[in-house]
Amino acid sequence: MGPLSRVDGGLPAAPAPPPRQAETDAQVVQLWLHGRPERTQREYRREAARFLAHVATPLPTVTLGDVQAFADTLAHLAPASQARILNTVRSLCRFALGIGYLRFNVAAPVKPPKVKDILAERILPEGEVYRLLHAAEGWDRRNSAMLLLAYGGGLRASELVGLCWRDLQGRDAGQGQATVLGKGGKTRAVLLPATVWRRVQALGPGAPDDPVFLSHVGGALSTVQAWRIVRKAARAAGIALDVSPHWLRHAHASHALDRGAPISLVQATLGHASVATTGRYLHARPSESSGKYLGLGEL
DSSP states (O other): OOSSOBSTTSSBOOOOOOOOSOSSHHHHHHHHHTTSOHHHHHHHHHHHHHHHHHHOSOGGGOOHHHHHHHHHTTTTSOHHHHHHHHHHHHHHHHHHHHTTSOSSOTTTTOOOOOOOOOGGGGOOOHHHHHHHHHHHHTTOHHHHHHHHHHHHHOOOHHHHHTOBGGGEEEOGGGOEEEEEEOGGGOEEEEEEOHHHHHHHHTTOOOOTTSBSSBOTTSSBOOHHHHHHHHHHHHHHTTOOSOOOHHHHHHHHHHHHHHTTOOHHHHHHHHTOSSHHHHHHHHHHSOSOOGGGGSSGGGO
């Protein structure tokens, strides 16, 4: 007998749905959030609560009209915010379908608005990055080393604050290596230039499981503290933009490509799953334009 049994000798019966893994919306949300980074859990939980409060009915009884009505309540927000919230709802419903809590993904037909790619607006010129790095030098050794590592290694904020001393190893020619737990639980090794390695090593040595970047009250820095450090350095450097640690990662990618780094090397250093993601930096700051071939110099 195959996987499909026959009913009364006729057509095969449909395969049985997967057993339900949850009995309530709260259980679904808890399973959906399991294992995600703390900051992601906070954001997803907030948006899920907003959606469930609006529909005011258990997920299995939510209709497409309910989801569309919820989407309409977001019209006053920026397109990026609307897209983030709707994608969160779509993710929740997709997960609920996968564990057998829903019969179909009622949110799938609701498309989030198109969002303008603002990557180019978040890439600081080299001069501004160096001003930011120099601004922190006489302020705090820990902060200075962390900012230099964020730029020189292209690390995310969570990767920076998650580093322990056992993750660091010396390499030839005065260089170093950081073993990083990145997005999606993927581990990668990042080779650090000698300048970065010396600055980080000056903070130690610490016990193998001690955080590299300690808070002043003990324990590792939080990602929120890392954001505050970057913004403080940006203000000290006279940069009025709302700079975050990820801006230094953007700058690493863009500046390395500008200086001739192979795109595959930048992809590996930053831990991008696809070279297409890294390629966004080439499109964000093009070095050529067909406009240069026009006769505009004659005007």
